[in-house]
Amino acid sequence: MLKVGLTGGIGSGKSAVSAELSSCGAVVIDADALAREVVEPGTPGLSEVVAEFGERVLAEDGGLDRAALGEIVFADQERLAKLNAIVHPRVGERSGQLMEEALAAGTEVVVYDVPLLVENDLGSLYDLVVVVDAPDEVRVERVFGDRGMPREQVRARIRAQADRDTRLAAADLVVDNSGSRDELRARVAELWRELSTRAQE
Numbered sequence: 001m002l003k004v005g006l007t008g009g010i011g012s013g014k015s016a017v018s019a020e021l022s023s024c025g026a027v028v029i030d031a032d033a034l035a036r037e038v039v040e041p042g043t044p045g046l047s048e049v050v051a052e053f054g055e056r057v058l059a060e061d062g063g064l065d066r067a068a069l070g071e072i073v074f075a076d077q078e079r080l081a082k083l084n085a086i087v088h089p090r091v092g093e094r095s096g097q098l099m100e101e102a103l104a105a106g107t108e109v110v111v112y113d114v115p116l117l118v119e120n121d122l123g124s125l126y127d128l129v130v131v132v133d134a135p136d137e138v139r140v141e142r143v144f145g146d147r148g149m150p151r152e153q154v155r156a157r158i159r160a161q162a163d164r165d166t167r168l169a170a171a172d173l174v175v176d177n178s179g180s181r182d183e184l185r186a187r188v189a190e191l192w193r194e195l196s197t198r199a200q201e
């Protein structure tokens, strides 16, 4: 089984690349989705978050108020580190389990879509590190335009992440997503051919 770590900063296009790879036949594990699961209502993860940040990060329905927590942690590195210390070990454990399941199922290519691969030094866990890349301001405009996140909030997340050059230096392969969606689709088709070849080796 070829284990691929897929990373990129906020708005780089990881989800778009993952969706294409999944339709090609890869098994995709999504770290952002796991980070949501481990703080769902009733989980020890959510209790720890509330113990650390207070009830102000709870929404009326008892779930996590993600926007409120985001505003707190992306304005303050120490608070972000506290949140990461609660969430990341749980995401690591769960993703490890899912990797094992993919292996047991005879999967050829498994892709771990994780924004913080470089920041958390996870590269050695994978056979191949693929970085999805686009200039910072292109990413700001995409996240603002498609998700309505205020530009300054996108920039605050970019500041909390590795810079572009550091991330690119960790890449075995780079998917350039500075162009159109069609260009991206063509690049991912090429990437899939490469991954399939390597999976046979």
Ligand SMILES: CC(C)(COP(=O)(O)OP(=O)(O)OC[C@H]1O[C@@H](n2cnc3c(N)ncnc32)[C@H](O)[C@@H]1O)[C@@H](O)C(=O)NCCC(=O)NCCS
Residues within 6 Å of the ligand: 009, 010, 011, 031, 032, 035, 065, 066, 067, 069, 070, 073, 080, 083, 084, 087, 088, 091, 114, 115, 116, 157, 160, 161
């Ligand atoms: C602060 C939270 C509640 C904000 O939730 P929100 O729904 O607004 O964002 P979402 O989780 O969808 O993340 C969107 C993007 O923000 C960026 N981001 C999220 N967490 C982090 C972080 N700890 N450090 C840097 N960037 C981050 C990533 O590019 C991510 O793809 C949430 O991001 C969170 O719990 N973060 C800590 C866990 C984490 O590191 N998740 C990333 C994958 S393990």
Ligand SMILES: Nc1ncnc2c1ncn2[C@@H]1O[C@H](COP(=O)(O)OP(=O)(O)OP(=O)(O)O)[C@@H](O)[C@H]1O
Residues within 6 Å of the ligand: 008, 009, 010, 011, 012, 013, 014, 015, 016, 017, 032, 115, 142, 143, 146, 147, 177, 178, 179, 180, 181, 182, 184
């Ligand atoms: N080539 C492109 N042209 C225009 N828009 C794009 C392109 N690629 C992706 N997008 C859009 O940009 C936004 C960010 O892409 P996507 O969600 O795939 O990134 P991501 O890396 O998963 O982001 P996050 O770190 O926030 O999870 C999405 O709204 C997506 O539809």
